[in-house]
Amino acid sequence: MNSYGQLFRVTLYGESHQPSIGVVIDGLPAGTPIQYELIKEDLERRKPKHIGSTPRLEADVFHITSGVFNDKATGSPIHVYIENKNVISKDYDALKNHPRPGHADFVSKVKYHGFQDHRGGGRFSGRLTAALVVAGSFAKMALPFQIESQLKQIGTLTDMSKIDEYLTDISNQGDSVGGIVEVTVKKMIIGLGEPFFNKLDAELAKLLFSVPAVKGVEFGLGFSGVDIYGSQFNDVILTKDGQTKTNNSGGLSGGISNGNDLVVKIFVKPTSSIKKTQETYNFEQEGVEKLNVGGRHDVAIVRRVSVVLENMIAIGLLDQYLLYQTYRHLEDE
């Protein structure tokens, strides 16, 4: 249940306050040059360094312990781990029986019969996305596509030039906001995605919803396409390469990439941990009690999540790209 992919396979492990988190990356073609700088940059982008970010700053030094030889992939599974160093576990002890609203504390306790590592959200912590980012960096090393993202909205703000001012204000209120990120994949090719259950949009949606705090995913126009007619929504094919006049479908036809830019929008909910006093059920007191969440958190996790979303998409794309390679060349023989 902690593995994703058919050909490019990612197996994730780790919990927020355990010694380390890590990932086993399987299926990267032998000979792929390892871009250490890319991994560093991607991890850097995920770090909390903006206004209103959590003060838990991890060094995020990554260690590769198998699958790389002479700076190239060997074809064996690649194992990478990152230590959890900056851990303050006592923050969490009080929350054992007083679950934080918006978090998985309560369901985790029920699901794992009380044996879960509750510290820092355990395996539900956003901390694990650091290992996913690394897996995505490896995926990008073998992909010919170009993945970009843009923060479209944060809370009610759509003019990103005012973001620091806006978040400072919310931080001062002890509150948090969510946001919408748009990821665009350029230089796409035709034919990625496999019907019926491994369509490209279905696989990417699965990966994106795996990221903590994601509550909505839409391709192309998405929900806002409800207002227009089919004659307006349909993307007219203009060239023999499949280029279309509009891209309302977000680069997908029947769940298969159609060669136009892949466009997906993701809604990330407001950070659940806030400074403001909240209420929640207390299982010791057997009643609703006030709660002040300790720990160290972001006022808008959406600001750091872009690279996670991009890299999850990279993971999904490489898995489909390898499948595409399988059948692409058979015809030549």
Next chain:
Amino acid sequence: MNSYGQLFRVTLYGESHQPSIGVVIDGLPAGTPIQYELIKEDLERRKPKHIGSTPRLEADVFHITSGVFNDKATGSPIHVYIENKNVISKDYDALKNHPRPGHADFVSKVKYHGFQDHRGGGRFSGRLTAALVVAGSFAKMALPFQIESQLKQIGTLTDMSKIDEYLTDISNQGDSVGGIVEVTVKKMIIGLGEPFFNKLDAELAKLLFSVPAVKGVEFGLGFSGVDIYGSQFNDVILTKDGQTKTNNSGGLSGGISNGNDLVVKIFVKPTSSIKKTQETYNFEQEGVEKLNVGGRHDVAIVRRVSVVLENMIAIGLLDQYLLYQTYRHLEDE
């Protein structure tokens, strides 16, 4: 690539104009009573019978050829097929080199190197959802939850009392519209969904995006939650059973069901096939040409799709429910 599920496994086959479509359903617990009427009713709900529906009316008689004995599941895979009877293949011959906008005709041709069965959209046809509906009916036979749905919006219309009038108007224009369906699952339990990559929302999103024409999926408030603060978004736990004051998260915490109603909204794009003349690239003429799409189609496929969405959710829920059973009882020993 045509199978879904880890414990409850659905394998789909068929193409629009081949002799039949069908599904192999694996993992239904031995002894489950087969509800033939439920299958019939579900198939009936999917049939085109509203104003502006396609005149291709299939009898949709289903045949079970294995896995059922004395009206109960035997524990073996269940095979069900439905014949394609009302097929008019000549409609589609002209479209071979003149792909319909909004359809998978073009990508299918590229992906399968011209060997695809192009008639009626082949395997990309909405026709295959009839077999999925059947698989979902079987899933519901083993589920203790209650699945309902509501059409929230169709085109610009939100007052459903005026739907026939509205669709007649669009049909007269030779055009089509999309819509938004909300599915609600009641009597949920705590603990469905498996981190990291098989969270309940991730699995359901994957299944929902597998349905042709779905372009957006959101849980709870979804995208509209971007406007509010964390203190408002967080659902406050009120009882020891995990009941919450609000349900902004749509019944999910960390991707795991939290016992509150599961609420998901799905955007279905406008039907791609319309009577109106459109333009698209003609691979014979090597230029953009006018196209009149023949065949028989719906003005608003969203109207028939509700039961497909519900039943896809049932498939995903049963797979997770069986996983849940695996670990639920181990503690008792």
Next chain:
Amino acid sequence: MNSYGQLFRVTLYGESHQPSIGVVIDGLPAGTPIQYELIKEDLERRKPKHIGSTPRLEADVFHITSGVFNDKATGSPIHVYIENKNVISKDYDALKNHPRPGHADFVSKVKYHGFQDHRGGGRFSGRLTAALVVAGSFAKMALPFQIESQLKQIGTLTDMSKIDEYLTDISNQGDSVGGIVEVTVKKMIIGLGEPFFNKLDAELAKLLFSVPAVKGVEFGLGFSGVDIYGSQFNDVILTKDGQTKTNNSGGLSGGISNGNDLVVKIFVKPTSSIKKTQETYNFEQEGVEKLNVGGRHDVAIVRRVSVVLENMIAIGLLDQYLLYQTYRHLEDE
């Protein structure tokens, strides 16, 4: 649990006395020419026509209902079914509470809580191998290798020229025998099989042990290699293509094909159903009682099983061959 394969996927359904058995074949490359005659010949080889074979002779007409268009694979899943026509179910009613020795009657009843279709062995019947043979025929259509087999021993007989005389004698005694089949795959290439858990020998062994009555699998010298030294067992590489002096390892190095002939031997146990009176526990009488097994059976099922074993190997080889294709061409880019 009824599906095999990562890229070439076979999903099997059916029970001995249900309307039909069938198979969904997924992953055959689009454009593969369908060799109908090959399927017919393979099914013919499996038919009981020798001395001492069961008189249940099925026509075994196969029906393809999807995935083939203009005599070529479309890239969609191929569904094939075969009707169960020559069924005499009353033979089996007496066995409900008096399980046949050597059969799965007893475990099936326990495992499926009495809901299994017990007639003719249900899903444990050798009947299902007819559908597997068909799946293997399709696999062979896309494979460049040559698969052959030889009956090496039947009972105590190793001189196959006397087989009819030998089996007539055993048939007259109302008894049965097992045997050893050797399958050889020629024109192999280097590199099939994926460490660690999808090695070629591991995958083939899994498929071979899936065939009813198989109780032993060995590659190359197999168990008889226990008597010799490493210096004798090791196959010396003689050429740059990897040709070896001996082939004690059966064409495998580290579980990966090494380009020499693949050689595997399979032990098939004596047919469980015999005319001779046997004893077994009677769950109604609550004691061991004499049993005369009715039904129609083979004195040496091993004689018909060769094509099943060959075709199971074909299924495993194609799955690995497609995986091999995935990575083979990436280097060229």
Next chain:
Amino acid sequence: MNSYGQLFRVTLYGESHQPSIGVVIDGLPAGTPIQYELIKEDLERRKPKHIGSTPRLEADVFHITSGVFNDKATGSPIHVYIENKNVISKDYDALKNHPRPGHADFVSKVKYHGFQDHRGGGRFSGRLTAALVVAGSFAKMALPFQIESQLKQIGTLTDMSKIDEYLTDISNQGDSVGGIVEVTVKKMIIGLGEPFFNKLDAELAKLLFSVPAVKGVEFGLGFSGVDIYGSQFNDVILTKDGQTKTNNSGGLSGGISNGNDLVVKIFVKPTSSIKKTQETYNFEQEGVEKLNVGGRHDVAIVRRVSVVLENMIAIGLLDQYLLYQTYRHLEDE
């Protein structure tokens, strides 16, 4: 390709001369007490300490970095790694273009286009079985069965009291021998294994053939059953619990455990690396040349492999046992 299992999932990584080897273990029920001593003992049993064993002695200290909290499984994936400390890589440089007979050197080079880590056999090294042993130890913590093994034959020797003398002799000749191990699982239950493709024997055979040097697997009488009649081979059921008079089928009926002892025999080929001078193709010299294999090796790897085989069986059993749990309790509701 480096993961095994449906519910109990083991993902293996590592290469002989990389910093470490490790395993991600997923699906162990939350709350399972961790038996550290069992892991230590199992690793100890695998260590080279007999006469004629390799002098590469690793400390094999195992490190758990996630999934365990308060000495119990949390329900999250468990990551365990073991460092490769006693590594002498220069031994292997000469073998780059002069592949060792009986090893995967040559196929590995071809398969991974020369990018494999060739040192010490890379991922094909027996070294990786240390991590598998650990995974098996964890499996045993959640299993109610008792797994034992016995060395039945080593080379031509069947009287194990003379083993040291026998192996000293072979060691002095600079040669090696193989052997046959019998594993017995006691206290089995009825119903493990899932037709059609996940039968218990099929899954165990797959796992056993994954172990380096295994070339044959048979259940119960195995190949030696070819000599007897069906009336002798059939195991007569004597009790309502399914106990049989004989156990020729090795505790399996139709690939499903029948409650009697599970009995499997495994042939392990002679160690490929020997001191004796051998011949093999030299890719630099382009001809067959003499080779003296350096490195440090066992005269009879079969002597250390028993715990690996037992633990692989434990892995397979737990996966099937969890599946069995899924359906076992559904009937009670």
